[in-house]
Amino acid sequence: MKKQQMYINGEWINSIGNEKLETKNPATGEVLAEVPRGKKEDVDAAVQSARRTFESEEWQSFPPIERGRILHKVAVALREDAEEIALLETLDTGKPLTQARKDVEASALYFEYYAGMADKIFGETIPVQPGILDYTLREPVGVTAHIVPWNYPLQIISRSTAAAIATGNTVVAKPAEDTPLTAIKLAEIFDATHLPKGVFNLVTGYGFEAGAAISEHPDVDHITFTGSVQTGSAVMMGAAKNVKPVTLELGGKSPNIVFEDCDQEEAVEWVVRSIIQNAGQTCSAGSRLLVQQSIKEEFLKKVVVKMEEIQIGKGIDDLDLGPILNEKQFSRILEFMNVARNEGAKFLTGGERQETAGLENGYFFKPTVIDGLAPDSYVSQEEIFAPVVAAFAFETEQQAIELANGTEYGLVAGIWTKDGARAHRVASKIRAGQIFINNYGAGGGVQMPFGGFKKSGFGREKGLEALRNYTALKNVALKY
Numbered sequence: 001m002k003k004q005q006m007y008i009n010g011e012w013i014n015s016i017g018n019e020k021l022e023t024k025n026p027a028t029g030e031v032l033a034e035v036p037r038g039k040k041e042d043v044d045a046a047v048q049s050a051r052r053t054f055e056s057e058e059w060q061s062f063p064p065i066e067r068g069r070i071l072h073k074v075a076v077a078l079r080e081d082a083e084e085i086a087l088l089e090t091l092d093t094g095k096p097l098t099q100a101r102k103d104v105e106a107s108a109l110y111f112e113y114y115a116g117m118a119d120k121i122f123g124e125t126i127p128v129q130p131g132i133l134d135y136t137l138r139e140p141v142g143v144t145a146h147i148v149p150w151n152y153p154l155q156i157i158s159r160s161t162a163a164a165i166a167t168g169n170t171v172v173a174k175p176a177e178d179t180p181l182t183a184i185k186l187a188e189i190f191d192a193t194h195l196p197k198g199v200f201n202l203v204t205g206y207g208f209e210a211g212a213a214i215s216e217h218p219d220v221d222h223i224t225f226t227g228s229v230q231t232g233s234a235v236m237m238g239a240a241k242n243v244k245p246v247t248l249e250l251g252g253k254s255p256n257i258v259f260e261d262c263d264q265e266e267a268v269e270w271v272v273r274s275i276i277q278n279a280g281q282t283c284s285a286g287s288r289l290l291v292q293q294s295i296k297e298e299f300l301k302k303v304v305v306k307m308e309e310i311q312i313g314k315g316i317d318d319l320d321l322g323p324i325l326n327e328k329q330f331s332r333i334l335e336f337m338n339v340a341r342n343e344g345a346k347f348l349t350g351g352e353r354q355e356t357a358g359l360e361n362g363y364f365f366k367p368t369v370i371d372g373l374a375p376d377s378y379v380s381q382e383e384i385f386a387p388v389v390a391a392f393a394f395e396t397e398q399q400a401i402e403l404a405n406g407t408e409y410g411l412v413a414g415i416w417t418k419d420g421a422r423a424h425r426v427a428s429k430i431r432a433g434q435i436f437i438n439n440y441g442a443g444g445g446v447q448m449p450f451g452g453f454k455k456s457g458f459g460r461e462k463g464l465e466a467l468r469n470y471t472a473l474k475n476v477a478l479k480y
């Protein structure tokens with residue numbers, strides 16, 4: 001990284017108050033960098049820059065295909081520097097290098113995918129009556145804000161900013177205070193393109209300061225937020241004051257539903273992977289395991305064996321499981337484990353800190369399998385954000401569906417069965433935004449619409465659906 005500053009109106013700057021915040025390596029506790037602690041005034045400057053540019057003749061007449069070419073250049077630059085960027089992401093988030101490399105590739109894919117869409121945003125002609133020509137235009141919404149979480153910093157800033165710029169908007173993005181580094185790197189990449197100044201603006205800072213200021217800013221036209229339900233709700237309230245639309249992606253308590261006729265080896269592999277990836281700090285983590293009673297004991301034994309084989313270490317050692325993000329998240333997990341014990345949980349494996357020589361200052365948590373919780377208990381219902389999976393039994397398909405739908409979330413579900421009719425029947429009954437049958441994640445799925453039912457949020461990101469977030473529909477009727 002060359003810069004450790006904010007990027008506003010094409011300039012690298014410190015915050016107006018010149019205050020800083022530290023970002024740390026979760027594997028060692030060491031300070032990695034200091035970045036500006038942006039506040040309301042800095043957000044104002046970024047929004048003004050984005051507004052000025054949005055309304056400028058230069059941006060309004062900028063050819064869509066040229067926007068696409070720039071986004072394509074960003075994809076190329078991400079790939080050129082992939083190793084360096086992956087290392088940065090690993091140091092900042094703690095995730096194993098292989099996972100960080102996949103994140104960089106997914107980010108490049110987002111830019112590539114939306115680059116191709118920049119000149120393919122169509123309206124429609126609508127038959128009304130003779131003598132009237134009616135058509136719709138899909139116009140950019142204006143200044144778009146992007147509040148990004150710490151679990152997939154580069155991927156999440158890429159998925160929404162690529163779609164927003166492709167559709168002709170300008171951007172104010174705020175990375176999470178714990179993981180701002182790859183967002184700054186992305187700003188460096190934009191800086192090296194011929195994107196007009198003020199299209200991409202980056203403000204670093206705390207959620208309660210910079211994040212809140214963005215949410216309540218009257219001159220922001222749309223907010224995309226990924227994070228907790230509580231903060232998502234606060235962002236929505238801020239936006240409501242100015243009647244601004246939001247797209248919210250708020251996590252989940254996603255089930256893997258394992259029927260007795262499934263390919264068990266394949267299912268075990270993915271059940272473990274879906275909760276181990278990024279140390280379980282993934283909105284779509286498979287954190288509930290619903291298994292048909294007839295195979296439950298056998299299946300759980302296999303899951304436990306696999307969980308105990310997981311290798312734990314620093315992200316740069318590139319093993320299976322890295323540390324939890326920070327002290328706050330780690331204490332939160334320990335608290336969940338205490339509650340689980342009080343709720344009568346049986347720990348089949350894990351449930352505690354991983355002690356390893358040389359890693360005493362890191363936040364390492366053992367892969368954990370819990371059984372015996374009531375489906376309506378606190379730990380069965382709440383997102384833990386840890387490598388912790390809770391198991392439940394069902395007898396019938398109907399019970400499986402009820403259990404799967406039995407939380408306030410609805411982001412993702414996995415169905416494991418060789419019975420095709422059953423797979424589709426169950427998929428049709430589950431209230432979640434993405435259903436995977438005999439797989440989980442489909443390799444990332446930049447092309448697949450993604451988002452939640454219920455408290456998992458609303459609006460869709462990824463795929464062509466995301467373009468709706470960033471365009472406003474206008475109807476034009478001409479009498480001839």
Ligand code: NAD
Nearest residue numbers: 148149175176207208211212227228231250251283383385
């Ligand atoms: P958070 O929701 O508070 O933070 C996410 C982003 O929102 C960060 O950029 C943060 O700076 C910003 N933010 C915080 N307060 C804000 C406010 N008042 N207004 C505007 N923006 C604000 O998440 P957290 O506290 O870091 O994590 C807590 C829990 O949230 C996790 O344990 C997990 O359950 C959930 N989470 C979910 C996701 C996801 O991908 N859905 C990501 C991160 C966290």
